[in-house]
Amino acid sequence: MWTLVPTAFAGKMLSTFRQPLSSLWRSLVPLLCWLKTVLWLPGTERQQQQIRKEPDETREEEKEDIPLPTTPTSVNYHFTRQCNYKCGFCFHTAKTSFVLPLEEAKRGLLLLKEAGMEKINFSGGEPFIQDRGEYLGQLVKFCKQELRLPSVSIVSNGSLIRERWFRNYGEYLDILAISCDSFDEQVNVLIGRGQGKKNHVENLQKLRTWCRDYRVAFKINSVINRFNVDEDMNEQIEALSPVRWKVFQCLLIEGENTGEDALREAERFVISDEEFEGFLERHKEVSCLVPESNQKMKDSYLILDEYMRFLNCQNGRKDPSKSILDVGVEEAIKFSGFDEKMFLKRGGKYVWSKADLKLDW
DSSP states (O other), X not given: OTTTHHHXXXXXXXXXXXXXXXXXXXXXXXXXXXXXXXXXXXXXXHHHHHHHHHHHHHHHHHHHHSOOOOOOOEEEXXXXXOOSOOOTTOSSXXXXXXXXXXXXXXXXXXXXXXXXXXXXXXXXXXXXXXGGGHHHHHHHHIIIIISOOSEEEEEEOXXXXXXXXXXXXXXXXXXXXXEOOOSXXXXXXHHTOOBTTBOHHHHHHHHHHHHHHTTOEEEEEEEEOTTTTTOOOHHHHHHHOOSEEEEEEOOOOBTTTBSTTOSOOGGGGOOOHHHHXXXXXXXXXXXXXXXXXXXXHTTSOEEEOTTSEEEEOTTSBOEXXXXXXXXXXXXXXXXXXXXXXXXXXXXXXXXXXXXHHOOOO
């Protein structure tokens, strides 16, 4: 086409300039229009629009390449490592006796709320061991009354909880999770949950009643291991009717329950994936069952230790970040190793406020 343009253009020019001067200007107008039609190629306007858009699109692509900061939606704060039980598979052992001053702990919790935290779970060690539960009660009240968090929960072995604590702090607590790995007291003793004359299973029944009386959602956590993998818990779980029954596969963590510097030797408690699946199959009719294999559990929790450092478990051990009290949440959480997709996949976000659970108290 381009080889014909000069010839055609010459012909047009010749025919134009042969005309009288009076009609010359009238002829130039169609000539210019013809030139525009020939020289303005299809797609040129689109190309120019694309060029104009390219800088903005490049900036958008650059934005997509920048990872968004992780939001600490749900945080597990292990504010103490001390415990009155000696569970053989414990993955957060008494390696220190440190506990933050109450006001420092509150400052850290405020930082987490400002960073987007919606749920806080207090754990240990045994969280009720510090000041007979008073320290914990003050944190629970602060999170619900002042920070107005949608969900405040506790994981405890239940042995140190008294009804007085419910009277003082029950209204501020959404969920109480009690660790119970067996309904056979002899198995509990083998695991390390035995405490003299106190019966762990009988105490569980009492705590269930208090949760109902003081309007706290009741939850049970069980670690499936070599000593309870063949147990049938259907009848007992149905009778207790927890809002959730969290079933974990026994997990090894270097430096905690395995390895030279560990305080526990949990290898004898470990079960295979097939054995864990067999336990789940036996209890598949329990509607509140929430299973967590090692794969689901390892990197899907935001764990904060007694110094308010995030613990990264990606390499099979707990590598701490710097404390959020020193560098802030956004900086510290970069080193948490948190897998947010797995957190959502395992059902980490659920109806976790007792106001929304609509329980029949």
